[in-house]
Amino acid sequence: MFGREFIASLLVAFSGGGIGKLLCRKRRLLEDIRAIELLPSLNVPFIPWTNAAARPLTVVYMLNEICINGRRNVLELGSGISTLYLASALGRCGGRLVSVEHDEAWIGIIEGYLGKLGIPEGVVRFCHAPMKDFETDEFGTLPWYDSGKVKTAVPEELFDMMVVDGPEAWMKGARFARYPALPVLAGNLAGDSVVFLDDVDRKGERRILGKWARENAFKAMIRPECCLGILRRGNSRVYNIF
Numbered sequence: 108m109f110g111r112e113f114i115a116s117l118l119v120a121f122s123g124g125g126i127g128k129l130l131c132r133k134r135r136l137l138e139d140i141r142a143i144e145l146l147p148s149l150n151v152p153f154i155p156w157t158n159a160a161a162r163p164l165t166v167v168y169m170l171n172e173i174c175i176n177g178r179r180n181v182l183e184l185g186s187g188i189s190t191l192y193l194a195s196a197l198g199r200c201g202g203r204l205v206s207v208e209h210d211e212a213w214i215g216i217i218e219g220y221l222g223k224l225g226i227p228e229g230v231v232r233f234c235h236a237p238m239k240d241f242e243t244d245e246f247g248t249l250p251w252y253d254s255g256k257v258k259t260a261v262p263e264e265l266f267d268m269m270v271v272d273g274p275e276a277w278m279k280g281a282r283f284a285r286y287p288a289l290p291v292l293a294g295n296l297a298g299d300s301v302v303f304l305d306d307v308d309r310k311g312e313r314r315i316l317g318k319w320a321r322e323n324a325f326k327a328m329i330r331p332e333c334c335l336g337i338l339r340r341g342n343s344r345v346y347n348i349f
């Protein structure tokens with residue numbers, strides 16, 4: 108008589124959200140298993156996929172954007188697993204990736220994997236930019252990449268896709284640490300471009316997304332299933348996965 112969804116909503120209502128969170132985690136797990144099946148094999152024995160890495164479903168979104176909307180010039184903040192998948196997709200279609208990272212040792216590890224993947228030279232360029240204080244009006248002083256180094260690495264370059272998955276922003280006092288990305292780099296975004304902001308399940312990232320959309324002429328949307336905030340301008344296609 109009662110559907111599964113009705114019973115699930117009763118359980119959520121009477122459990123103070125505990126069962127709701129459990130169901131949500133189970134759903135995410137199933138979506139990520141499906142996403143891993145969709146992702147191309149990188150042909151390396153093992154990659155260190157930790158909780159710092161983008162979720163598989165998030166990576167599928169990024170690769171969809173390259174295939175469906177023809178993105179070829181990608182700027183990424185926060186290197187890792189995403190770098191490997193983006194590089195391998197862009198390497199196949201003549202694209203290029205600039206990856207900004209504060210941790211030099213981590214760049215070395217990711218470069219090692221890129222070598223094993225056989226990514227052609229010139230596809231990926233790293234910008235090592237150590238953390239530095241960044242002053243903002245609304246959020247005070249934030250920890251961000253050395254903006255001088257970032258701007259020097261991409262002086263006049265235009266990107267049609269930007270992925271903001273760094274710096275780390277889960278710690279106290281760093282909730283808005285990803286905000287400076289657009290104030291510093293908006294001038295490097297093409298007229299038709301997309302910005303992905305990871306971790307919008309957090310309040311800090313949701314506020315940043317709204318502020319970015321207001322301050323730059325972008326349309327904002329949130330894909331809650333993969334915790335991704337998306338800003339678009341131009342004529343790109345919007346798609347769903349599940």
Ligand SMILES: C[S@@+](CC[C@H](N)C(=O)[O-])C[C@H]1O[C@@H](n2cnc3c(N)ncnc32)[C@H](O)[C@@H]1O
Pocket residue numbers: 155156157159160161184185186187188189190208209210213272273274275
């Ligand atoms: C949110 S993570 C970026 C993750 C990256 N975009 C990815 O998909 O793997 C932010 C920072 O955490 C660090 N990091 C990422 N993966 C890591 C790992 N497996 N172990 C240690 N540090 C990691 C890097 O310094 C990175 O810039």
